[in-house]
Amino acid sequence: MRLLASLLDGAARPSFSKLVLVFSASGGGLVAYADARSDPAPDELSQVPPKKKVLVLGTGWAGTTFLRNVDSSMYDVQVISPRNYFAFTPLLPSVTCGTVEPRSIVEPIRRIIKNKGGEIKFWEAECLKIDPEKKQVLCQTDIGTNFEGNGEFVVNYDYLVIAVGAKVNTFNIPGVEQHCYFLKEVEDAQKIRRSVINCFEKATLPYLDEEERARILHFVVIGGGPSGVEFAAELHDFVTEDLAKLYPTVQNLVNITVLETAEHILTMFDKRITEFAEKKFQRDGIDLKTGFKVVKVSDKAITTENVSRGETSIPYGMAVWSAGIGPRPVILDFMRKIGQGNRRAVATDEWLRVRGCDGVYAVGDCATMSQRKVMEDILEIFRLADKDNSGTLTVKEIKDALEDIYIRYPQVELYLKTKQMKDILDLIKASKGDVKKEDVEITIEEFKNALADVDSQVKNLPATAQVAAQQGNYLARCFNKMNDSEEKPEGPRRIREPGRHRFRPFRYRHLGQFAPLGGEQAAAQLPGDWISIGRSTQWLWYSVYATKQVSWRTRALVVSDWTRRFIFGRDSSGI
Numbered sequence: 001m002r003l004l005a006s007l008l009d010g011a012a013r014p015s016f017s018k019l020v021l022v023f024s025a026s027g028g029g030l031v032a033y034a035d036a037r038s039d040p041a042p043d044e045l046s047q048v049p050p051k052k053k054v055l056v057l058g059t060g061w062a063g064t065t066f067l068r069n070v071d072s073s074m075y076d077v078q079v080i081s082p083r084n085y086f087a088f089t090p091l092l093p094s095v096t097c098g099t100v101e102p103r104s105i106v107e108p109i110r111r112i113i114k115n116k117g118g119e120i121k122f123w124e125a126e127c128l129k130i131d132p133e134k135k136q137v138l139c140q141t142d143i144g145t146n147f148e149g150n151g152e153f154v155v156n157y158d159y160l161v162i163a164v165g166a167k168v169n170t171f172n173i174p175g176v177e178q179h180c181y182f183l184k185e186v187e188d189a190q191k192i193r194r195s196v197i198n199c200f201e202k203a204t205l206p207y208l209d210e211e212e213r214a215r216i217l218h219f220v221v222i223g224g225g226p227s228g229v230e231f232a233a234e235l236h237d238f239v240t241e242d243l244a245k246l247y248p249t250v251q252n253l254v255n256i257t258v259l260e261t262a263e264h265i266l267t268m269f270d271k272r273i274t275e276f277a278e279k280k281f282q283r284d285g286i287d288l289k290t291g292f293k294v295v296k297v298s299d300k301a302i303t304t305e306n307v308s309r310g311e312t313s314i315p316y317g318m319a320v321w322s323a324g325i326g327p328r329p330v331i332l333d334f335m336r337k338i339g340q341g342n343r344r345a346v347a348t349d350e351w352l353r354v355r356g357c358d359g360v361y362a363v364g365d366c367a368t369m370s371q372r373k374v375m376e377d378i379l380e381i382f383r384l385a386d387k388d389n390s391g392t393l394t395v396k397e398i399k400d401a402l403e404d405i406y407i408r409y410p411q412v413e414l415y416l417k418t419k420q421m422k423d424i425l426d427l428i429k430a431s432k433g434d435v436k437k438e439d440v441e442i443t444i445e446e447f448k449n450a451l452a453d454v455d456s457q458v459k460n461l462p463a464t465a466q467v468a469a470q471q472g473n474y475l476a477r478c479f480n481k482m483n484d485s486e487e488k489p490e491g492p493r494r495i496r497e498p499g500r501h502r503f504r505p506f507r508y509r510h511l512g513q514f515a516p517l518g519g520e521q522a523a524a525q526l527p528g529d530w531i532s533i534g535r536s537t538q539w540l541w542y543s544v545y546a547t548k549q550v551s552w553r554t555r556a557l558v559v560s561d562w563t564r565r566f567i568f569g570r571d572s573s574g575i
């Protein structure tokens with residue numbers, strides 16, 4: 001035992017892992033090994049290359065999915081985030097009205113790390129600045145107040161994964177920051193819940209006149225996107241199912257309005273869903289004001305502009321701003337540094353690498369992936385396909401090039417789908433006229449004509465948890481294969497350089513999107529543009545969101561919250 005203790009001291013300490021390895025492999029071989037090799041030579045130690053440092057900024061959808069999937073034994077993984085937990089944002093609207101408790105939708109990041117074997121380091125701090133030249137970031141922590149200095153520290157990295165998400169965008173509309181509630185973080189949802197109850201308590205005070213009570217109970221949701229609509233629906237349920245019974249004297253004064261600049265709500269969904277949602281809101285008495293642009297918010301009124309009605313002032317008691325997201329200050333500063341100053345999110349290539357920065361990746365809401373256009377590369381695509389340098393492409397040459405084209409330019413497959421065609425040959429045949437598919441042989445001009453419109457299918461990816469999680473997962477898989485893939489490249493052929501890309505580019509797979517509309521009704525747009533609306537869709541929503549929870553603990557908590565709500569209703573205490 002003394003021998004073991006002395007081995008663990010001083011110079012012998014680095015050999016501990018070898019010691020344990022030999023001990024476990026050879027049973028009683030510990031003493032012999034210790035006797036023979038108690039002092040390894042310094043050059044032997046230095047032969048083990050230090051692990052590359054991967055620094056992850058953020059513990060949201062993208063950052064957490066990356067952490068859960070990266071092989072943390074291959075890298076020295078460090079995480080920095082001002083939030084020491086992951087939040088399941090799709091259930092935030094349910095938190096605003098007490099359908100689900102805030103703690104049921106969060107998972108401590110240290111628990112996720114522990115489940116991975118505890119190799120990842122976490123620091124609760126905010127990244128203030130990224131220096132891609134020196135490969136370091138400046139951070140600041142605000143935990144506690146009795147720190148020496150200002151809580152700032154610098155962290156170096158070999159690889160940086162930026163996953164800091166986005167912040168609420170008020171578009172600098174006067175008064176929004178001061179008077180509106182936001183729905184972005186768990187704290188925001190808790191504030192909204194307290195404020196809704198406060199409005200009801202205030203409205204019942206004895207000294208108010210009817211007009212003032214009605215103003216206080218006017219809830220305005222600004223933004224008719226999925227989160228705004230879901231919050232309005234939740235609030236309507238909360239009022240009709242729970243609060244109306246508890247505040248009977250003021251229940252008739254409650255009014256919910258949704259203000260939307262566009263002509264319809266839920267514009268990202270299929271028309272049938274938009275129509276259903278609008279009709280349902282009308283039936284429920286939710287006032288939908290589409291074509292209304294908010295231009296100013298004061299403490300008691302919202303000023304809007306409308307083409308036919310001009311400027312209108314809408315008195316309100318509580319307003320929730322759910323009208324868009326924008327870049328965080330750290331991202332704005334970083335984009336200015338790397339020459340992307342006029343953008344709204346960090347531009348990456350299809351491998352999620354930040355353009356012009358070595359070893360920096362950006363994923364989730366803080367990034368936009370720019371899809372390369374076919375027409376930008378058309379000459380090279382043709383040249384690579386034309387293996388015999390004949391200046392024309394035969395059917396065989398086209399077929400040989402197809403897989404690489406589909407992998408590198410997903411818009412081609414999307415375009416073919418819209419035209420209900422099987423492959424590029426159908427497209428070429430359609431543009432060439434009356435030729436048999438097997439006899440096709442085309443020139444560069446004909447190739448250009450056939451593919452002229454495919455880039456119309458290039459679309460920016462939406463800022464959703466689905467995209468962020470898929471990107472985090474994709475990047476982790478690339479990191480896990482980074483060391484062995486040099487000899488086995490799995491990506492498509494490079495366009496202007498020889499060889500192949502090491503990895504396939506990131507490809508987003510849309511798994512569908514839900515719009516809960518209240519009253520146990522929901523709408524869903526599923527892959528293949530399959531639409532499902534009604535009560536059964538709400539049950540599908542329950543099962544999908546229960547399944548998607550990051551742990552059994554949160555799954556159990558969420559399901560028990562739903563059950564509690566079914567049996568006892570929502571709690572209306574103002575805490």
Ligand code: FAD
Binds near residue numbers: 060080330463
């Ligand atoms: P986030 O999840 O926002 O995470 C960002 C992380 O970075 C956080 O941990 C944050 O603390 C940290 N961070 C911030 N600043 C710094 C800094 N300076 N340094 C270090 N770390 C920092 N999407 C769907 O697909 N389906 C839905 O149903 C859905 N519903 C939604 C409902 C609501 C109310 C909201 C607000 C969003 C919803 N979304 C939904 C969108 C989804 O939440 C986002 O697209 C997703 O969170 C983006 O993931 P992210 O990892 O990029 O950012």
Ligand code: MG
Binds near residue numbers: 387390392394
């Ligand atoms: Mg040829």
